[in-house]
Amino acid sequence: MIEVEQVSKHFEQIEALHDVTMQVRKGSIYGLVGSNGAGKTTLLKILAGLYRQDSGAVRVDAEPIYENNEVKARLVFISDNLYWFLNFTVEDMANFYRSIYSRWDQERYSKLGAAFEIDPRCRLKTLSKGMQRQVAFWLGLSLTPDILILDEPLDGLDPVMRQKVKNLIVQDVAAREMTVLISSHNLRDLEGICDQIGILHHGQMLIQKDLDDLQAGLHKIQAAFSGGIPEALLQEEPVLSWGSRNGVLTFIARGSHEEIVRQMQAYGPALLDVLPLTLEEIFIYEMGENGYDIKSILY
Amino acid sequence: MFALDLRSRAPIYEQLVEKTRDLIINNVLKPDEQLPTVRDLASELTINPNTIQKAYRELERQGYIYSIPGRGNFVMPAPTENNAARLQALSKQLTRAAAEMHYLGMTITEIATLIEKTFSNDKGGQADDRG
Numbered sequence: 001m002i003e004v005e006q007v008s009k010h011f012e013q014i015e016a017l018h019d020v021t022m023q024v025r026k027g028s029i030y031g032l033v034g035s036n037g038a039g040k041t042t043l044l045k046i047l048a049g050l051y052r053q054d055s056g057a058v059r060v061d062a063e064p065i066y067e068n069n070e071v072k073a074r075l076v077f078i079s080d081n082l083y084w085f086l087n088f089t090v091e092d093m094a095n096f097y098r099s100i101y102s103r104w105d106q107e108r109y110s111k112l113g114a115a116f117e118i119d120p121r122c123r124l125k126t127l128s129k130g131m132q133r134q135v136a137f138w139l140g141l142s143l144t145p146d147i148l149i150l151d152e153p154l155d156g157l158d159p160v161m162r163q164k165v166k167n168l169i170v171q172d173v174a175a176r177e178m179t180v181l182i183s184s185h186n187l188r189d190l191e192g193i194c195d196q197i198g199i200l201h202h203g204q205m206l207i208q209k210d211l212d213d214l215q216a217g218l219h220k221i222q223a224a225f226s227g228g229i230p231e232a233l234l235q236e237e238p239v240l241s242w243g244s245r246n247g248v249l250t251f252i253a254r255g256s257h258e259e260i261v262r263q264m265q266a267y268g269p270a271l272l273d274v275l276p277l278t279l280e281e282i283f284i285y286e287m288g289e290n291g292y293d294i295k296s297i298l299y
Numbered sequence: 300m301f302a303l304d305l306r307s308r309a310p311i312y313e314q315l316v317e318k319t320r321d322l323i324i325n326n327v328l329k330p331d332e333q334l335p336t337v338r339d340l341a342s343e344l345t346i347n348p349n350t351i352q353k354a355y356r357e358l359e360r361q362g363y364i365y366s367i368p369g370r371g372n373f374v375m376p377a378p379t380e381n382n383a384a385r386l387q388a389l390s391k392q393l394t395r396a397a398a399e400m401h402y403l404g405m406t407i408t409e410i411a412t413l414i415e416k417t418f419s420n421d422k423g424g425q426a427d428d429r430g
Contacts, residue, residue: 167345174338174348195349215310
């Protein structure tokens with residue numbers, strides 16, 4: 001269980017995080033999404049114990065993380081900028097980690113080697129960006145962490161490797177109740193594996209919810225009327241976003257599927273479609289509500 | 300055993316519930332047969348184990364499966380759920396399809412025949428087919 005309580009962090013004049021509160025359940029895969037510069041990496045680095053927050057508290061199983069070796073031994077952080085000793089081979093790096101981390105699992109290291117198909121005698125500097133990232137996962141998972149923190153983890157991996165890495169993560173979650181925190185821009189990547197989602201914007205946590213609840217609460221509605229759009233419908237609340245084209249009305253509304261269908265039936269639409277929103281659409285609409293609009297970029 | 304459509308709008312847990320229910324209704328999964336463990340299915344489909352757990356709980360609530368602590372989840376011999384909601388949804392789909400077929404030129408009799416045929420195929424033909 002990871003708890004973040006009213007954490008704020010400044011870098012000189014810039015406020016990177018403001019009063020952020022979040023909880024990640026044990027055995028959960030938490031997806032952290034947000035606009036560029038929202039503070040995702042700062043938050044992850046605080047959670048990994050690399051930065052110290054200005055105020056507020058960060059606890060992993062009720063223990064503070066900063067300068068706490070016992071908690072850090074159970075935690076792996078894979079940063080978006082990987083750091084290696086470049087003249088080391090994969091094997092050298094593995095030996096280095098083994099000497100530091102008590103939870104290193106040599107058997108798992110050998111087994112995972114088969115999954116990644118990288119020669120452990122290769123020097124790290126000769127490997128491509130994507131292959132270095134694979135090595136990071138290989139070594140990281142060999143440490144059998146209780147908590148895995150990933151910053152843009154799938155960047156630079158090919159589609160097969162993405163799937164393979166996600167699969168390895170899911171297996172560890174299922175087998176050992178590993179807790180995972182992932183930040184990503186690619187919302188489609190998160191949709192399959194996350195169960196909790198947090199949206200960060202300008203250093204503040206906008207929403208934090210179970211993914212299923214988030215999706216269940218919002219629907220995209222398409223409706224057409226043979227006799228024009230009824231006036232009364234346009235007065236309805238709460239509706240997030242409107243658009244109509246060729247007499248077909250499209251809008252986003254809050255509420256359960258049944259509720260919306262019942263409300264809409266009252267207007268006698270000639271055609272009615274009520275669709276769940278994709279995570280990507282949810283992100284765009286929630287951000288739009290908070291003044292981070294696509295329109296302002298496009299026009 | 301399943302193929303999920305990750306590009307679909309439907310939440311994954313709903314897809315899981317629906318696919319499993321289809322397999323049970325169509326007798327692909329037999330009564331008292333064990334469903335794959337959460338761990339196996341998570342690794343097979345690369346989706347969150349908690350999502351699968353949630354789908355299984357929902358199937359249990361709807362009366363399609365039962366669970367034995369420590370042993371797993373099994374197919375319930377006969378669904379005990381009140382099917383009203385599901386039937387209502389299916390009726391709506393049927394009405395919609397029928398309306399479109401009629402619009403495209405099929406007669407009402409032809410549509411009715413089509414529906415009757417679905418069931419006569421199922422039972423290998425009716426003994427009495429004078430009508």
